[in-house]
Amino acid sequence: MFNQFGSTAETLSKASAVVNRIGTDAHLYDDPEDVNIAPLLDSKFESEKCEALKRLLALIAQGFDVSNFFPQVVKNVASHSSEVKKLVYLYLLHYAERRPNEALLSINYFQKDLGDPNPLVRAWALRTMAGIRLHVIAPLALAAVGKCARDPAVYVRKCAANALPKLHDLRLEEHAPAIDELVGILLADHSPGVVGAAAAAFTSICPNNFKLIGKSYKKLCQILPDVEEWGQILLIGTLLRYVVARHGLVRESLMLSSHGLDNNGFYEKDGLVIDLTLDKRDGDKSDSFDANLVSLVSKCYIEGPDEYLSRSNCPDTVSSAFDSKETTSISHNEDVKILLQCTSPLLWSNNSAVVLAAAGAQWIMAPLEDVKKIVKPLLFLLRSSTASKYVVLCNILVFAKAAPSLFAPHFEDFFICSSDAYQVKAHKLEMLSLIANTSSISSILREFEDYIKDPDRRFAADTVAAIGLCAKRLSTIPTTCLDGLLALVRQESFAGDLESVDGDAGVLVQAVMSIQTIIELDPLCHEKVIIQLFRSLDSIKVAAARATIIWMVGVYCSLGHIIPKMLTTVTKYLAWSFKSEASETKLQILNTSAKVLISAEVDDFQMLKRIVVYVLELGESDLSYDVRDRTRFLKKLLSCKLAETAEDSVASQENIAEHVVEHVFGRKLKPFSPLTPQNRFYLPGSLSQIVLHAAPGYEPLPKPCSFVFEEHDQLSDSDRQREATAGLHGSQESSETVDEDGSSEYDSESSNGSDFSSDVDDRTISNDANDPLIQISEVAVSTDQEELRSKRALDMWLDEQPSTSNQSSSALDRNQSSYAKISIGDIGSRVKPKSYTLLDPGSGSGLKVDYTFLSEFSTVSPLHVCVEVLFENGSTEPILEVNLEDEEAAKVSDSAEQTLVGKANVFHNNVPTLIPMEEIGCLEPRQSAKRLIQVRFHHHLLPMRLTLQYNGKKVPVKLRPDLGYLVKPFSMSVEEFLATESRLPGMFEYSRRCSFADHIEDSRMENGKDKFLSICESITLKVLSNSNLYLVSVDLPVANTLEVVTGLRLRFSSKILSSEIPLLITITVEGKCTEVLNLTVKINCEETVFGLNLLNRIANFMVEPSS
């Protein structure tokens, strides 16, 4: 019956599908090229143009390259039909980057459209113009955005706000102040729609420019409920960051609750609050929130876990780092109050992301008694798609870790549905085991009992682990849990008997491990359980479970009264079963028998000794070499024990071997420390919290009170401009406000430094005698080269035709299999490292200080980098007593505002951050002097603050790390390189494109030289001048014609200085000898953040013109 119905339904749906297709663009998609597109584009009918464009889009959608229609399409920008316009824009944005010259043709039309009376036309023109990411038109686009930011139509202003990040991405340093200013204008807009987009622009362009927020903070808070949902998400984050930077954390909030407990003035009050939040009957305080964890969480939010955990080995700084000056109280702070007021209704938003963002703000800022209002909205979010459920659970877990009592009454919400995905189930289990308390544990355990019978055995195993965790946390239930687990072990071991399903084995292993965790709490009480486990050894067949039990035999062998008496029997049994065990279990048997022997009482000693000797004999002839090795090792260790008789054992206590044995096997178990480094906390809602490492672009909260707001901030535009440029020159008086906006400032600095590099360059030796050679030393695939070459020529020809790009690209792939290896002669002598300015003569009254990173290794520690500092006296008078010192060290002596955090940095690991230089007594006019300092940077992007002393003055200066020198060369062969590369695929591999033009001048100068060689040389030189790498190989496709260098590949290898993790760089070249080349830089490295930053650095310096 059903079948029949099914078939009719199918035909019906087929028929309706056919009907549905009528009148759609389906026919264009199915066969986009059944007519000639080119004449349609030139047609005078709008409808034909429209059709042609749709066909082109269909081709794009199917992955064909139709960029060769570009000139014809661009002409149609002038069309009056809105649909044609829209389609042209779609096409244009897709290809503009690849055809920059033709794209320029369209600019005039955009300019015209920007003056159109129709706001839609203006908005589209602006969006497209900003979307064409070309440096050439950036100034025009910026002017257009400036104009549109004051447009009467809200939609146009919104598009202007969206266009700002596009311009910012082009990294135009000279326009940065103008972009910041536009962000400020748009943030002050009165329309909520614009403010939302402006908040997004603010977050991606200048997240730390709090001056822009400060001006209109109150207004932004009030407008928040009316802003679009997407804008709300980012605006909440921005406002939160502003409040923290301006006022610091709130004293009454959860974040500082542990701090309050330390200063016992708050103790009473907290006790009160706990009662308020909990209405608990049994008032054990440890349950309401974990003070250590809370303070860890708040630290992580402020500093980022990487920074914080790296120095957490100085625990005394933890509690006292928050100065009372850096906190605020909600009762007399309007800004905090208004933020909390405006975000709390957003907990009712329809958009989960808004709810989570609002909850995050409340979590950090709200007073302790108000935090509980985020609970219900968060739990409501759990009824959504699997993906969002997972994200929400990840965040709730953090909240619950810090304050389990918040979620404890709502444990039912974490009961598992059969439709939950495995990851969601696992998180819910973790949640349940975190929040279980004495009142809810019985219901939770009953649920767990159900879960154990779930068909998903992996989940059942997790449940068993969760039972163990619960029992560990709550003192009342272990006995019940143990009974249940023992029953489970018995039952599973029977089931395992019949059929060994992988999942079931997992449950059994987990059950034994959970029992172990419970026993560990109080072994003496559970002696009976241990004995029961020993007895069950016979029925348990799973190797891992057996191994755990056998391990327990060893650990608890001297416990209580009964176990020591059983030992002989148990050991005999183990020896008997040794032959049939898995090697994992065998190793455990060996260990255990050694432990047993050591703690044996005199009566049993002889017997045990014989057994152990037997086991060792068996082990020596085992098939597995692991077992054999272990046996030999133990035999040597135990030789003293084995040789002596029971009476001697007391006598020869002095024996060294004895001590070693005691030390290895006789040690007591150590309890796990609760603060494991797994506790990495990132801001709620962020991507980093999900992936548990700092994702690119993640920023922790700003330093509390790092922003000083001037109420009457009347800086005119020109003033601000001046201030910005002054900032670029490194003389930053206002280092308090601009603290950590790393990369953008960094770039400006490096481009600035390049102006000076020619002055200092005395290491450049032009070495023409060392002419490099091309050797075709390796031809990988020995196909006929002639054939390949002709094919290549054919491809070139085919390339001109449309729609054959697929073929040609595959042909290209084939071609690339044969390479010539190029060896470049001694290039080291021509490498000229770049120098940066530490102090320019303008602000140093004639003293100019430059610094250059050296490729030498530091003599002090592998973490240090050698920096050569060049002092030059440009004034007419001598300069006396020049020295460089660590700022922190200098401050200790003369400043009281030294924080403990700083101290912790200085003495971290007892390695100073700066190995100081020899002081320069006197520097005559026109004289220069060089000194070497060694520096250890705290972070690969953050500058190091130093104090420069001269003539008795002290000037603060910033030494910026050059990423290129935070690595060291790591020599390897091409084979090793490829092997390492293949081990680092996927998320460890990232690439970026950039252009390269240095070689053009080069090749013009030296006409006689081989063009390929000069290109290779100039690229290598550029790379090695800016970073400390090892050149592995340079490969060129054999089949290339004279002019084309496409496929040229340079490989560099290095190791990250701080972590010794290998980092591989591959540069692939595309283009012709005489033109600007396109480079693809690819990095393979496990340390993703560092790798990405270095990638950006390389892409930046490749583009910079050399001096």
Added chain:
Amino acid sequence: MPPLMAIEFLWRVADVLSDYLGGLNEDLVKDNFIIVYELLDEMIDNGFPLTTEPSILREMIAPPNLVSKMLSVVTGNASNVSDTLPSGTGSCVPWRPTDPKYSSNEVYVDLVEEMDAIVNRDAELVKCEIYGEVQMSSQLTGFPDLTLSFANPSVLEDMRFHPCVRFRPWESHQVLSFVPPDGQFKLMSYRVKKLKNTPLYVKPQITSDSGICRVSVLVGIRSDPGKTIESITLSFQLPHCVSSADLSSNHGTITILSNMTCTWTIGRIPKDKTPCLSGTLALETGLERLHVFPTFKLGFKIMGIALSGLRIEKLDLKTLPPRLYKGFRAQTRAGEFDVRL
């Protein structure tokens, strides 16, 4: 960008697309690729959402409908991209197009509820709660200002609102005050926790011995909601260790799919007998008895009642348009209704 924002945005795109195309699958996207391109271009700009409000999108890019399709077949030309900027982009109520005109003014309120419940192995109701939505369909002329109030708002555990709902009136006296979008929309969603009763009971029993499992499942009415319970289904996943199943029922039909999902379609409960599913499962050889148990998922639908007990008191308009028609409806269906064995 926060990950939840990306997920939420993708859902919004999916909603808009399926609204435009009448569904969402590969073929539909291919057939309407131009509209999809245009919509995506409008919805996201440089990785940040631009216009996601359906009413504005609808004005900017016309959804394909029968008339436009026919027109394009006949004339070969019909632009679906608007020439003018929708006025909603600048207004403070972006969700509402300016000045829609209707000859008859209608507004319907639907309470659509889903019951989530867990019944554990001891046949105990561990958790029972309602997830509900207030769905509205409004066709009102001009710029109406509505207030909706509940008779018993205290039953609501938690709620989330459409952006059009003003927070203040709700905070002060639990009244929904809003300017509605045009057409169908979800006004709010809510949760009601700790319900005591389910309309149906499910009594599964499995005994296994020497490689054979006997199954019997009874489904019946526990507490009569006063309306007919329709389209009752019961589905469960057969454990992997089951090699063959022989199941029959005294009412309804049973289908077993190749992925071992067994669905028992009951429909309505007959007056004269209690529906019962019974039969045997043969376990794989070597397995004596079953040690993992399936979870039964119950499905049902009841028209005309909201099981949470939430009642709408009244719906008021500030300025009454001529010929206004107001309607209220309710319905409850099963959400995540798990019965464990």
